[in-house]
Amino acid sequence: MMFGEIFNKIRKKQSTPNEAPSHWVKCSSCQSLMYYKEIEKEFNVCPKCGFHMRISAQMRIELLSDVGTFEQKDTTLTPIDPLKFVDKKSYVKRITEAHEKTGRNSALISGSCTIDGVKAQLIVFDFSYMGGSLGSVEGEMIVRAINRAVQNKEGLVIVSASGGARMQESTFALLQMSKTSAALTKLTQAGLPFISILSDPTMGGVSASFAWLGDVIMAEPGALIGFAGQRVIKQTIGAELPQGFQRAEFLLEHGLIDMIVHRANLKKTVADMLRFLIQDVPTDAFELKIKQ
């Protein structure tokens, strides 16, 4: 496939992710077994069947941002346990474990960067941190990114991958839905665009708040996206769910998203949308492309 070559060029200039993967990866769709480097260079798109496997937050940032431009923000925000929540484990323990696993204090990475030359605030969810769940820290980080976007007159790009609101923060988490949604009104008032990218999976409180408020909403092929979990729906209606239910293609068919974008085209598509929608962004690069 063509895009492999393009990515190869990009990746040579970039550092390798710190996560050490096992050497063989099995495609969860076609079951092909591939050497990890082969699949990594395609940013986890199966070279055999095109299936978009999940991708680490770090890799996602490498995919979207121009080399060396990503400046991470808000790393000092740390969750606390306002309810002294204990289920089978305490929330404090879960936070500690998530930190040990990912080296981070939140389910997202936020920063400023350029995307194909266009300045933007970029947020990427990290599903490996407590299922990418939305809690107080994540809500606050999204608000701060919006504020920076308004201040710098930049667009906002969020790549969601989340099971929804974080139960251990209960109503604090629920109210991050209204908090992030309300903050987006300021971006609108400033005339700045929000590009929302829904990746596998984007569910519950994340899908039912900021993620579905994008001026342009993109989804990755095959991504599971929806409000209610499939198990809950099955239990409620007492029937099997149709093939492809809550997948990106289903959403497109029902008019709920703007486009499905292959990972190989994601960076350019995002950058082009930002260029279309931001008034005073330099358009040289774009004009050049038209001439070609």
Added chain:
Amino acid sequence: MATYLDFENSIKHIDEDIANARIKADTHAVEILERDLEKEVQKTYKNLSDYQKLQLARHPDRPYALDYIRLLMSDAYELHGDRAFGDDLSIISYIGYINQRKVIVIGEQKGRGTKNKLKRNFGMPHPEGYRKALRIAKMAEKFHLPILFLVDTPGAYPGIAAEERGQSEAIARNLYELSQLKTKTIAVVIGEGGSGGALAIGVADRVAMMRYSVFSVISPEGCAAILWNDPAKQESATKAMKITAEDLKKLNLIDDVIDEPLIGAHRDKLAAAKALGEYFINSLEALDAMNEDERLDARYNKILSVGAYKE
């Protein structure tokens, strides 16, 4: 016929004795029994567990949105439809007067009895319900009518058609729009405030809860199933999630707790409606005293202030 929960059994017995004494016209016995009842009510309801409060929030005799509308509004007309897809009957809306003030009420309506439960989809709206709410909220904004939202839902409906029509989008849109809606808004959780489906009509200048209502990110059953791998652990989940009006007020996540009668709205609908009506009118007067910019800033800052973190 009244429904009694397990912990209301002693009250049930006294109620039955009072009814019998009335039949026999034994006024003396009625008097004594009513005093007993008062004591028993104090004993039973003063120290309710969170789980018992949850049961009261879901009590089948608890007044629903329509009950409050009938008790509080005059010259009320129902407004229907989202102007796009349909008329979701789990969301109701009335235009009329409360205490001589022109208002619009938008509420989630659970049904009473099998037929009505089905008609109201057990108070679980589809996307068109939330879009109907927003459509009418925009009309209220246009004509400067204050809105009373009555929140009472187990949650937004989890079904195939709901997903096809964009349940997430509908909820998200309401969160976005209601944060900036120019007209005065007051939201009251009257029973169950189930997750995003409740929040979708729960963003307002003032957010209050009736004494025995709950507001949660997920149902305790759902939480127990996921975090404990055991739906039977719902009592533990209820406690851990801190979902009662009292707890949420302590956590500063809601503005006020409405003084529902101690014996519960299900046993004294009139007193409950009076408390809600008074709260609404008083809050409205407080909001009248603010200019629009002030009020909208205060609403926005309140929504943005929620969060528990350190740095």
